[in-house]
Amino acid sequence: MEEFGNENGLTQDLDSETIFIVSQTFKALGDPTRIRILNLLFKKECSVNEIADTLDIRQSTVSHQLRFLKNLRLVKYRREGTTLYYSHDDAHVMLILQQMIDHACHS
Amino acid sequence: MEEFGNENGLTQDLDSETIFIVSQTFKALGDPTRIRILNLLFKKECSVNEIADTLDIRQSTVSHQLRFLKNLRLVKYRREGTTLYYSHDDAHVMLILQQMIDHACHS
DNA sequence: TGTATATATGTTAATATATTCATATAAGGA
DNA sequence: TCCTTATATGAATATATTAACATATATACA
Known part of the structure; x- marks a missing residue:
């Protein structure tokens, strides 16, 4: 054990609230459009229209995802x-x- | 910039194949059942029925998710x-x- | 107050996903 | 070979998700 250390992580049973939060957060990252938006926002602050124009996504789609x-x-x-x-x-x-x-990228 | 370092990561534009792989992997983690299965497998190797019994999930569901x-x-x-x-x-x-x-857990 | 621009929201349709049931396959033992 | 056990698979259903369109809201400004 302790292959990855332990800070109340995988070596402990998870309560349903933690499971919910974790799965929701991963779900947020589990969509190409949202990944592209976050990747853009990593580089710089952007307006909604900037995001839509840069990534060629409709404004309403961007707004919903935001x-x-x-x-x-x-x-x-x-x-x-x-x-x-x-x-x-x-x-x-x-x-x-x-x-x-x-x-x-490495695999 | 470089707040998180850079190993061809967020500071670079992403090709669609990378975006696909990343989103697919996050999607795999974006489901409560799969998180519970992986959390169990982190602790120990398990048979399909062990997983189903331990987590109280039907065998066919476990098999599909595996x-x-x-x-x-x-x-x-x-x-x-x-x-x-x-x-x-x-x-x-x-x-x-x-x-x-x-x-x-910390937030 | 009226108009233009930026963004948000409601609704809908297409698609994807998760689970279940029923059944198939595969391996081992009598 | 037949039976049992473990697992996988196919089909169906319910639910969730995504993106699009149309429209509403909000702010600034003439």
């Missing part, structure tokens, strides 16, 4: 006039995303 | 008579799972 990510506190925004600038809001999850990307 | 995880090379098995013993097969993904569990 709401999804916002509910999980993975992104946040600030307002400037009528424009909302979104940025990532969970460094740990972004680190996990990067690890998985590295993992995919 | 096939899913097997296709992504997240689990493997060895045969002993009629019994198949499954175990995890991707230490890096297991590490990522544990990180997310820790993250959920």
Whole structure:
């Protein structure tokens, strides 16, 4: 045991609330569109239309997905006039995303 | 930049194949049943029926989900008579799972 | 107040997913 | 070979998800 260390992690039984949060968060990362959005927001803060234009996704789709990510506190925004600038809001999850990307690139 | 380092990770544009692999892998982790199975397999190698009994999930459901995880090379098995013993097969993904569990426990 | 722009929301349709039941396969032993 | 046990598979159903369209809301400004 302890192959990966233990900080109340896999070596312990999981309560249903933890399982729910973990699966919800992974589900958020389990969609190509959301990965592209988060990858963009990793590089820089963006308005909704910037995201839509850059990634060639419809504005309403971007807005729906941003709401999804916002509910999980993975992104946040600030307002400037009528424009909302979104940025990532969970460094740990972004680190996990990067690890998985590295993992995919190396295998 | 470089807040999280860079090993061809988030600071670079992603090709569609990488996005696909990453999203597929996260999708595998984005389901409560699969998280419970992987969490169990982290602790020890298990037969299909052991998994089903321990987690109170039907045998066919476990088998379907194991096939899913097997296709992504997240689990493997060895045969002993009629019994198949499954175990995890991707230490890096297991590490990522544990990180997310820790993250959920601490927030 | 009216108009333009940026974003959010409601609804719908297509597709994907998860689980269940029933059954098939595969291995071992009598 | 027949029977038992362990696992896999196919089909069906219920549910979830995604993206699109149309429209609503909100802010700024003339």
